[in-house]
Amino acid sequence: MAATASKTPSSLMLRNTSRKQSFLKPEPISVTLTAIRSTKPISISCSATAASATQIQDRPPFQNEQQDRVFNFAPGPATLPENVLLNAQSELYIWRGSGMSVMEMSHRGKDFLSIIRKAEADLRALLKIPENYAVLFLQGGATSQFAAVPLNLCQVDDTVDYVVTGSWGDKAFKEAQKYCKPKLIWSGKSEKYVNIPAFEGLVQSPDAKYLHICTNETIHGVEFKNYPVPKNPNGVLVADMSSNFCSKPVDVSKFGVIYAGAQKNVGPSGVTIVIIRKDLIGNAQDITPVMFDYKIHAENNSLYNTPPCYGIYMCGLVFEDLLEQGGLEEVEKKNKKKAELLYNAIDESKGFYRCPVEKSVRSLMNVPFTLEKSELEAEFIKEAAKEKMVQLKGHRSVGGMRASIYNAMPLAGVEKLVSFMKDFQARHA
Numbered sequence: 530m531a532a533t534a535s536k537t538p539s540s541l542m543l544r545n546t547s548r549k550q551s552f553l554k555p556e557p558i559s560v561t562l563t564a565i566r567s568t569k570p571i572s573i574s575c576s577a578t579a580a581s582a583t584q585i586q587d588r589p590p591f592q593n594e595q596q597d598r599v600f601n602f603a604p605g606p607a608t609l610p611e612n613v614l615l616n617a618q619s620e621l622y623i624w625r626g627s628g629m630s631v632m633e634m635s636h637r638g639k640d641f642l643s644i645i646r647k648a649e650a651d652l653r654a655l656l657k658i659p660e661n662y663a664v665l666f667l668q669g670g671a672t673s674q675f676a677a678v679p680l681n682l683c684q685v686d687d688t689v690d691y692v693v694t695g696s697w698g699d700k701a702f703k704e705a706q707k708y709c710k711p712k713l714i715w716s717g718k719s720e721k722y723v724n725i726p727a728f729e730g731l732v733q734s735p736d737a738k739y740l741h742i743c744t745n746e747t748i749h750g751v752e753f754k755n756y757p758v759p760k761n762p763n764g765v766l767v768a769d770m771s772s773n774f775c776s777k778p779v780d781v782s783k784f785g786v787i788y789a790g791a792q793k794n795v796g797p798s799g800v801t802i803v804i805i806r807k808d809l810i811g812n813a814q815d816i817t818p819v820m821f822d823y824k825i826h827a828e829n830n831s832l833y834n835t836p837p838c839y840g841i842y843m844c845g846l847v848f849e850d851l852l853e854q855g856g857l858e859e860v861e862k863k864n865k866k867k868a869e870l871l872y873n874a875i876d877e878s879k880g881f882y883r884c885p886v887e888k889s890v891r892s893l894m895n896v897p898f899t900l901e902k903s904e905l906e907a908e909f910i911k912e913a914a915k916e917k918m919v920q921l922k923g924h925r926s927v928g929g930m931r932a933s934i935y936n937a938m939p940l941a942g943v944e945k946l947v948s949f950m951k952d953f954q955a956r957h958a
């Protein structure tokens with residue numbers, strides 16, 4: 530028998546339209562179920578007693594107990610702001626009076642349209658994105674952009690330049706070889722990716738359609754502090770900003786294209802953000818798959834096909850949170866403070882810990898370090914995990930340790946790590 534339950538105890542308890550509020554204990558309530566499709570309309574009245582309320586409470590508790598969370602130093606997917614997670618939790622079941630979760634909404638309905646439009650507006654405000662740039666919320670990860678960039682910005686015989694300061698830039702360069710003629714104008718590989726070249730010394734191709742950089746190499750911990758200018762006046766700078774996106778202010782007008790996977794600083798995996806100067810849209814190679822064509826996505830406001838709706842919603846909550854913190858200037862101050870604390874601990878350890886990256890280009894986001902006594906690294910990671918500091922193992926290609934301290938890593942997390950490092954050193958030096 531199908532029945533409409535206008536008010537069930539659980540729907541009342543779970544429905545929490547006021548955000549930033551945790552779940553309430555159920556009050557005794559009266560419920561009326563009206564049967565439909567029965568020959569004789571019947572009405573059943575019942576009231577939730579203390580006993581039934583207890584039953585509801587027997588369900589596993591909602592996870593809003595902050596003490597259960599670890600400090601997660603993972604490179605991505607990475608830690609998210611606790612208040613954002615709790616907000617999302619409070620409206621997961623029913624989003625703001627819509628009667629459904631964001632996960633269940635039509636991507637073309639007014640509710641989701643309001644979510645994606647606000648996410649875009651907040652991102653524009655955060656990065657002060659000029660009007661002549663489009664913002665696209667896509668899928669496929671930054672890895673898809675390694676192909677989408679050359680497919681959209683040049684033809685097969687066009688030359689483009691790549692400065693490779695780490696493994697991700699190298700992957701982007703290799704992928705571009707399928708779609709145009711990329712030139713490797715600088716690579717830090719022989720020195721194990723610990724620096725960034727002086728821009729004056731770069732020999733750029735005069736006709737390069739674009740110059741590609743990865744502004745923060747997640748594995749090696751190398752970050753651009755300023756940006757090279759393309760030599761070709763008609764060429765543009767293209768940046769993979771996956772691992773330092775929204776970690777500091779950026780002058781977007783210096784770039785033709787910025788792309789980033791969301792899963793480090795701004796949301797869950799599954800959302801890839803592309804910021805592109807509008808006049809660069811509409812020149813894709815004929816072979817470009819429809820899902821890689823910026824024009825298709827720009828013309829359809831990122832709704833050509835079903836977008837990663839829930840991920841976009843989460844990014845929107847993060848953007849809102851970053852604005853509430855005072856914007857990217859404030860966020861950068863916090864990131865600098867955290868990074869300084871950690872690098873100081875490494876540099877002041879008298880060689881017990883070592884960071885191989887040249888000081889002037891050390892990343893504020895990903896801090897790789899090794900132990901002088903490398904045989905102790907496994908022990909370090911094990912002991913840290915016992916102290917609820919996890920995901921400190923370096924990338925398999927470089928070994929050692931890596932602490933990723935993105936926007937959402939609280940200062941307390943870095944302080945705890947530093948204090949652990951000092952203690953570990955005292956015990957093992």
Ligand SMILES: Cc1ncc(COP(=O)(O)O)c(C=O)c1O
Binds near residue numbers: 605748772
């Ligand atoms: C700088 C950088 N670029 C690209 C990628 C690839 O991103 P995705 O796995 O989302 O394709 C990563 C992933 O960690 C990254 O750190």
